[in-house]
Amino acid sequence: MAPPEAVAVTEQAQRGSARGRTPTTRRRNTGPGRPASPAARMVGGLGELFITLGVLLGLFVVWQLWWTDVEGTRAAASIVSQFEESLPDSPEVAATPQQGDPPAEVAVGNAQRFGTLLVPDWGPGYKVPIAEGVGRSDVLDVGPVGHYPSTAMPGQVGNFALAGHRQTYGKPFFAIDTLSPGEALIVQTAAAWYVYRVTGTEIVSPDDVGVVAAVPGDPAASPTERMITLTTCHPLWSTAERYVVHGVLDYWVDRADGRPAELVDAGEA
């Protein structure tokens, strides 16, 4: 510990040097620590406001492009597991494909979940819930796949037409442009499994609602085939057009018999 004399000397030295730095003339209104003029304060405040707006816009983009996917994917997974608990059991064995008339599917109320969509081409884990209706807030943003009201139910004669986001809110149809003819689109309901095969794709304008008609492209015709249609936005980062995938029913499977071979094989691989 330093002797008291030394402390006194140090304090004296500090005081002296501090006094030496103190300006003897009146302080000029420049340099750091000066009181800002009202105009300067206003410009500074405006700058902070603009920076804040920029950060808010940036955060909104992060939310829209990333966080809605995080939440949407999580929500879809929990809806699927809830829905599947309500379904009758279906043994995990490949079942005999059925070609006859599938069971009748009852139409459900708006925003009610009645099935799941599985696309083996998009990975064995791809499974999203299907709800009735194509409203944004009650189906597509939370669903995430919606069934166009008044189009056919799964397996029935007509066009089972679905809508889903290409990006954001879980982006269920993000990889839609990878689907090519022959690939399987599988729908699970409480009654059966339906395996559709992609027959073709098209890119149309948003108001071309004929793609979801019972006979796609010919709204006046009466249907004879059991079809499926997926619609989503196109191109990426845009809502200017619609990407449409059509398919036709290949076979169906009784839940009690098992599952489509496509799913059982994918599980083993």
Place this chain on the structure above:
Amino acid sequence: MYGWIWRQMPGPAWLRAVESAALVLVVVAVLFTWVFPAIAPYLPFNDQTVGEN
């Protein structure tokens, strides 16, 4: 504004930095949970369904 907030916070500089980080997290959480979902439907790029229903 940010200078004023900084001066209102208690504690030494390191504690104020921690408090600032917590404040930023709270603001982001409020925006992500309530504000952005509320304004998103009114933005033009979210208008992607044709008016048939």
